[in-house]
Amino acid sequence: MRTFIFLLLISSTHLLSQKLLTPAHSGIDSKLIKDETSEALWYVENAGSKTEIGNIVTELKSLNKTDLLIKTTVKMKQVPDLKWTDSTIVKKADFAPQYHSSYNSMRDMVLRFGKNKVTGYYLDKKSQKKDLIETDAVNYFDSSSYPILIRFLPLQESYSSDISIFDYNPKANKNGVIKAYVVDVKKTEYNGKPVWAVKTNDDISSKTTTTYFINRETRKVVKQETDMAGRKISLEFIK
Numbered sequence: 001m002r003t004f005i006f007l008l009l010i011s012s013t014h015l016l017s018q019k020l021l022t023p024a025h026s027g028i029d030s031k032l033i034k035d036e037t038s039e040a041l042w043y044v045e046n047a048g049s050k051t052e053i054g055n056i057v058t059e060l061k062s063l064n065k066t067d068l069l070i071k072t073t074v075k076m077k078q079v080p081d082l083k084w085t086d087s088t089i090v091k092k093a094d095f096a097p098q099y100h101s102s103y104n105s106m107r108d109m110v111l112r113f114g115k116n117k118v119t120g121y122y123l124d125k126k127s128q129k130k131d132l133i134e135t136d137a138v139n140y141f142d143s144s145s146y147p148i149l150i151r152f153l154p155l156q157e158s159y160s161s162d163i164s165i166f167d168y169n170p171k172a173n174k175n176g177v178i179k180a181y182v183v184d185v186k187k188t189e190y191n192g193k194p195v196w197a198v199k200t201n202d203d204i205s206s207k208t209t210t211t212y213f214i215n216r217e218t219r220k221v222v223k224q225e226t227d228m229a230g231r232k233i234s235l236e237f238i239k
Helices: 001-019 146-152
Strands: 036-046 050-062 067-076 083-093 097-103 108-113 117-122 129-136 161-167 176-190 193-202 205-215 221-228 231-237
Touching: 146 161, 146 205, 176 205, 193 221
Parallel strands: none
Antiparallel strands: 036 050, 036 231, 050 067, 067 083, 083 097, 097 108, 108 117, 117 129, 161 176, 176 193, 193 205, 205 221, 221 231
């Protein structure tokens, strides 16, 4: 009987740790969210050496008491005049998505998140084909915001969770509401300071794994490593 109860407790703990995260059950601690601007150098690694290919600036800014802007600007080193700018607005309390836009040299995209529906457009600049977006969706985070969201989860060793996200890409096999995954969390150090190493992947690209090294005290990302089926990319934060 004692063995049965022990196994039942293990099973229950596992089920609880795998609870699907949505804005209704976000698990985040909004008190950890602060206005900030960070800058990272973007590297591609090959045969033990790395090459800088660009830099990424990410801004978190409170628009008012309830809304948070997440703005990311990417500049490529070889083509500095070409910019990629993503802007996402979420509710600060639970990261419920309100708006997302993404503009770059290849395409423009705008998404507006309603209670039960996502509307917007996707413009392919090469073909000038514009797809109007209107799809039913409930209980999700925007796919662009979940890498920020994980910083504010109740991280501890061996923590894991499934995250409901919405993603749109006309060239992808999966669109709409899909999942991202916090696979594992470990304690480690980076530059002599304690960090959480948070390993993630998602249904957007199942062969891609990203590990975020998050300062345990400030909850800022200090490094990011991505493995794309053997191709390694990293971000090293300088600000």
